[in-house]
Amino acid sequence: MSLLAVHDLAVARGGLRAVEGVSFTLQGGKALILRGPNGIGKTTLLRCVAGLQPPVAGRIEMAADAVAYAAHADGLKSALTVAENLRFWAQVFGGGDEDRALERMDLAALADRPALALSAGQKRRLGLARLLVSGRPLWVLDEPTVSLDAASVARFADMIRMHLSGGGAALMATHIDLGLDEAQVLDLTPYRATPGRVERPAGFNEAFA
Amino acid sequence: MSLLAVHDLAVARGGLRAVEGVSFTLQGGKALILRGPNGIGKTTLLRCVAGLQPPVAGRIEMAADAVAYAAHADGLKSALTVAENLRFWAQVFGGGDEDRALERMDLAALADRPALALSAGQKRRLGLARLLVSGRPLWVLDEPTVSLDAASVARFADMIRMHLSGGGAALMATHIDLGLDEAQVLDLTPYRATPGRVERPAGFNEAFA
Amino acid sequence: MIELGKYAGTVLAAYGVSILLLIGIVWQTLAANARARRELEKHEKHG
Amino acid sequence: MLALLKRDLTLATRAGGGFGLAVAFFLILCALVPFGVGPDSEALRPIAPGILWVGALLSSLLSLDRIFALDHEDGSLDLLATAPIPLEGVVAVKALAHWITTGLPLVVAAPVFGLLLHLPGGAVSWLILSLLIGTPALSMLGAFGAGVTVGLRRGGLLLSLLVLPLYIPTLIFGTEVTRRGAEAGDPFTPMLFLGGITAGVLALVPFAAAAALRVNLR
Amino acid sequence: MLALLKRDLTLATRAGGGFGLAVAFFLILCALVPFGVGPDSEALRPIAPGILWVGALLSSLLSLDRIFALDHEDGSLDLLATAPIPLEGVVAVKALAHWITTGLPLVVAAPVFGLLLHLPGGAVSWLILSLLIGTPALSMLGAFGAGVTVGLRRGGLLLSLLVLPLYIPTLIFGTEVTRRGAEAGDPFTPMLFLGGITAGVLALVPFAAAAALRVNLR
Amino acid sequence: MSIWEYANPVKFMRVSGAVLPWLVATAAICTTGGVAWGFLTPEDYRQGSTVKIVFLHVPAAMMAINIWVMMLVASLIWLIRRHHVSALAAKAAAPVGAVMTLIALATGAIWGQPMWGTWWEWDPRLTSFLILLLFYIGYIALWSSIEDADSAADLTGVLCLVGSVFALLSRYAVMFWNQGLHQGASLSVAEGERMSAVYRYPLYLSMLGFLLLFLALVLIRTRTEIRRRRLAALQAREMRG
Numbered sequence A, B: 001m002s003l004l005a006v007h008d009l010a011v012a013r014g015g016l017r018a019v020e021g022v023s024f025t026l027q028g029g030k031a032l033i034l035r036g037p038n039g040i041g042k043t044t045l046l047r048c049v050a051g052l053q054p055p056v057a058g059r060i061e062m063a064a065d066a067v068a069y070a071a072h073a074d075g076l077k078s079a080l081t082v083a084e085n086l087r088f089w090a091q092v093f094g095g096g097d098e099d100r101a102l103e104r105m106d107l108a109a110l111a112d113r114p115a116l117a118l119s120a121g122q123k124r125r126l127g128l129a130r131l132l133v134s135g136r137p138l139w140v141l142d143e144p145t146v147s148l149d150a151a152s153v154a155r156f157a158d159m160i161r162m163h164l165s166g167g168g169a170a171l172m173a174t175h176i177d178l179g180l181d182e183a184q185v186l187d188l189t190p191y192r193a194t195p196g197r198v199e200r201p202a203g204f205n206e207a208f209a
Numbered sequence C: 001m002i003e004l005g006k007y008a009g010t011v012l013a014a015y016g017v018s019i020l021l022l023i024g025i026v027w028q029t030l031a032a033n034a035r036a037r038r039e040l041e042k043h044e045k046h047g
Numbered sequence D, E: 001m002l003a004l005l006k007r008d009l010t011l012a013t014r015a016g017g018g019f020g021l022a023v024a025f026f027l028i029l030c031a032l033v034p035f036g037v038g039p040d041s042e043a044l045r046p047i048a049p050g051i052l053w054v055g056a057l058l059s060s061l062l063s064l065d066r067i068f069a070l071d072h073e074d075g076s077l078d079l080l081a082t083a084p085i086p087l088e089g090v091v092a093v094k095a096l097a098h099w100i101t102t103g104l105p106l107v108v109a110a111p112v113f114g115l116l117l118h119l120p121g122g123a124v125s126w127l128i129l130s131l132l133i134g135t136p137a138l139s140m141l142g143a144f145g146a147g148v149t150v151g152l153r154r155g156g157l158l159l160s161l162l163v164l165p166l167y168i169p170t171l172i173f174g175t176e177v178t179r180r181g182a183e184a185g186d187p188f189t190p191m192l193f194l195g196g197i198t199a200g201v202l203a204l205v206p207f208a209a210a211a212a213l214r215v216n217l218r
Numbered sequence F: 001m002s003i004w005e006y007a008n009p010v011k012f013m014r015v016s017g018a019v020l021p022w023l024v025a026t027a028a029i030c031t032t033g034g035v036a037w038g039f040l041t042p043e044d045y046r047q048g049s050t051v052k053i054v055f056l057h058v059p060a061a062m063m064a065i066n067i068w069v070m071m072l073v074a075s076l077i078w079l080i081r082r083h084h085v086s087a088l089a090a091k092a093a094a095p096v097g098a099v100m101t102l103i104a105l106a107t108g109a110i111w112g113q114p115m116w117g118t119w120w121e122w123d124p125r126l127t128s129f130l131i132l133l134l135f136y137i138g139y140i141a142l143w144s145s146i147e148d149a150d151s152a153a154d155l156t157g158v159l160c161l162v163g164s165v166f167a168l169l170s171r172y173a174v175m176f177w178n179q180g181l182h183q184g185a186s187l188s189v190a191e192g193e194r195m196s197a198v199y200r201y202p203l204y205l206s207m208l209g210f211l212l213l214f215l216a217l218v219l220i221r222t223r224t225e226i227r228r229r230r231l232a233a234l235q236a237r238e239m240r241g
């Protein structure tokens, strides 16, 4: 069975449709990369899939509690140390081995450093380590490699591969090359919503306009 | 004369030296890209050059009021529109033609949108447009192309080229390829500060250690 | 003119304040309505 | 949920976390009032219960925006919303953490401040009791206000504006308990009302707050 | 600098900007105190000047963290520090904008609140005058406190703690003016002190605040 | 056709546009008529000419409460059935309610000066009105500070719900806290104490006028809000497209 199935999805932001008619399924072991120019609606679509925002039309099918979401904001507390931050999320999601996650993201040396004293890339690595302890099969990632150097991007690609080989799946939006050649790519450009189609309103505003 | 000359610079963050012994000069018309793994001290060095933080050792020579700094935080007010945000910075820096800057960054269509309602890449473009209205010759940029799509990165490279051809200079830190082949690259890896060299303390903490 | 007696000031003040407030809200309502209609019409003509 | 409580308390005790600041604010307020009102103990005694309760309320108010705003800014709230904990539980835990870091210290410190304002000795135990029963309702109502305003840039003052009217019944019954305690009246009736309000608030408001949070997250 | 003032005022009047909220908070506080103290007008009259001044002070206090924190978070402050304006000028302009959005409305609204607390009619003009002279000092001192705490995550309560002691002289002389006005004493001496404090604060504090900001930026 | 059809904005605009001229005319007649008639009533033997204030004070006070109740109902309709017009009607009603509260407070305060010898007294009735004003202010402030229209409707709806419970609670708390000076309701009490007809009929007319005035204002303001939403949608679409 597929981990995630999206049927004819339309998402809206600020009362206007961003993309519409998007359909795809994601099996365990597969990764899908969303591409598209700035402002087309990648972030909005990912937030819908993560359940943070309702879609305007279409269906999203997946098991409950399957998603681990990671976006620009990493959910780190600057007063807590790296290890404490990670342990908290591990406890909340009830899963995962923190030490191995730290090891995998090359953060073991920084474990006792407060998150405040990390550089941009180190913070991002910690945010990604959180995925490892979430124990969730479906990863939804918004520009995951921002601020990462080349070595860390390679480490990230390894981590994704490991996750896929364990039966997980990943849905990502990015503008740059992740070095994940096996991933499928979905370009959202053709799905850009055509404004002014009153028969498919995004909400009250458009219905009336 | 060179716009910026850095001599044997050492910078520290959190009481520990990050990089040391860095020297370079930047003539008008040239661009320099800083590279190096996460956490080596690129951001710290750029903040020193921008005058936001004092260096621990070495000298930075440049004219007063020459720097325009742009980092992850774009200094945008979400309640103001794109045009209002830009106009404010144009007035503060006393320079520049806002409309042309909007045009150049492909923001003209969004001019009356509140900054709140921009996508990640659109925000970043607005942050870059600010450089154009600053009228400053030396641009100091920390990961300027984060969140930009391919077309916008090309537009950014054009903007830099234009700036250089007008006699300006640019100092940038980045992990990805900017498509600026004419820029020099300085890898900071060899300058990583060796910890425990007590004869050159970064401050009280290390002197005391 | 009607006779208000020793409480003339009180009564007139009460009527004055209330009528001012009523006129204020009515005026604001009408002005906002007219403005919204004007802008919408302008927009529909050009857009 | 326990992990969340533990994290919030740890954060509160870390540098810049604000533990104890509520008490300090309370102290300063109690110190300011005599400057404003005059040091006369005859003038202070009758207003002491009121000032103490208003002070407790304000110092609880001042730290309300910490309840959700920090977690919203750094993205933790998005993540908590996708976590396998009901959002109502998150609200309840956060209100509890807020009460432990601001309400509880006030309950403990109140007798001292009572002295500063010449509160009669017999009323001190009533003051403590009323604060103990009343302040949880303040924290929970505050969590509701914080949930409503969380998306707004610095909704601080707006938050106060929304929450203060909600505090009025608690304030009235709380001071009434203390005043009747001071004047040897019957403090049990207002105490009953106070307890009733707190119980109702604790039972129902988490749902309203979670609903508001969901709206703000989307 | 004018551009900065204009921007800050625009931001304050935009949605969520908080213009007028200070007055609303003041109103709420003046309404709360009688709930605490009791409805008796004999009890309220003598404490009215003190409560009004404490209220003005608190409502100015609550919006202090807006002065720099927002600009720090979104990076504007870094950029302003590299702009061709002296940081002292930035501080002064921001304090001015804060006063216009919080202090000035309070001065205008004070007479109404005086009524609620049974302030004698003759004292109202003194209240207004003392607020007019005193509140600019509150805004400027607040800017200093905000500058010192700007780097801290939600320094709100800490900020209150730092600033309140600095407010005490202004508070004392301000209430003294009002009280003497109410009781037909001599309000001119405290008025003189109040004016002196404000003048001194306005002349010197911008430098201290700018220095604190510079430290926090690095 | 069900009543919910009127919640369709297009239909609402049409129906309200047809009704409005009549409504505005009768509201204007009744309000000015009631107030003017009230102003011309003879003096009361106890209260002197101040009795004339009642024709402003009582209708405003009643409307202040009723408008909040109407907002509560509209919010519930929005939260349960998600009809946008009803959310916008709640938004439109709030400023009118706040003004009515202000009128009740102001006339009461001015009246209190000769009757009780004070502008303001912490009487339960008066105090509850002050609290009601606070709720109105908070509600309006919340509407105006949220950017996204649907979120604003949801959040203010929840606030209205919680606020109503607490407004009621405050009323009882305040009564517990202080015994009042204020008059009880005299329209409903036994025949003997009833207001004489000289005052009763102008009062009825004035109350009707205030009610119609409120309805007219709410209709107009709701229409304004609908137009604003439409304009915003058009502008947003243009920018995107």
Ligand code: HEM
Residues within 6 Å of the ligand: F054, F057, F058, F061, F062, F104, F105, F106, F107, F108, F109, F110, F111, F112, F113, F115, F116, F125, F126, F127, F129, F130, F182, F183, F184, F185, F186, F187
């Ligand atoms: C400032 C504050 C005041 C407020 C907020 C206020 C509020 C109210 C309210 C809510 C009613 C509702 C009546 C009803 O139940 O139908 C009312 C009625 C009334 N008020 Fe006031 N009041 C104020 C001051 C006064 C004063 C100072 C007087 C005169 C001495 C006064 C005289 C009356 C009278 C005669 C009625 C009519 C009672 C009836 O026949 O129903 N009020 N007021």
Ligand SMILES: Nc1ncnc2c1ncn2[C@@H]1O[C@H](COP(=O)(O)OP(=O)(O)OP(=O)(O)O)[C@@H](O)[C@H]1O
Residues within 6 Å of the ligand: A013, A014, A015, A018, A036, A037, A038, A039, A040, A041, A042, A043, A044, A045, B116, B117, B118, B119, B120, B121, B122, B147
């Ligand atoms: N609050 C808002 N109100 C109105 N429109 C918005 C709002 N936030 C974003 N938008 C618009 O919605 C569209 C989709 O935004 P989204 O953030 O999903 O784009 P994206 O594909 O993630 O872009 P990027 O690559 O720049 O991150 C954009 O055109 C954006 O301008």
Ligand SMILES: Nc1ncnc2c1ncn2[C@@H]1O[C@H](COP(=O)(O)OP(=O)(O)OP(=O)(O)O)[C@@H](O)[C@H]1O
Residues within 6 Å of the ligand: A116, A117, A118, A119, A120, A121, A122, A147, B013, B014, B015, B018, B036, B037, B038, B039, B040, B041, B042, B043, B044, B045
């Ligand atoms: N507040 C702090 N206290 C102590 N150390 C810090 C602090 N902030 C950053 N550091 C450390 O200083 C070093 C330099 O950080 P800096 O942000 O300059 O790195 P960077 O080269 O910009 O990295 P990135 O590519 O990840 O952005 C890092 O090792 C970081 O961990």
Ligand SMILES: [Mg+2]
Residues within 6 Å of the ligand: A042, A043, A044, A142, B119, B120, B121
């Ligand atoms: Mg995005």
Ligand SMILES: [Mg+2]
Residues within 6 Å of the ligand: A119, A120, A121, B042, B043, B044, B142
């Ligand atoms: Mg960096």
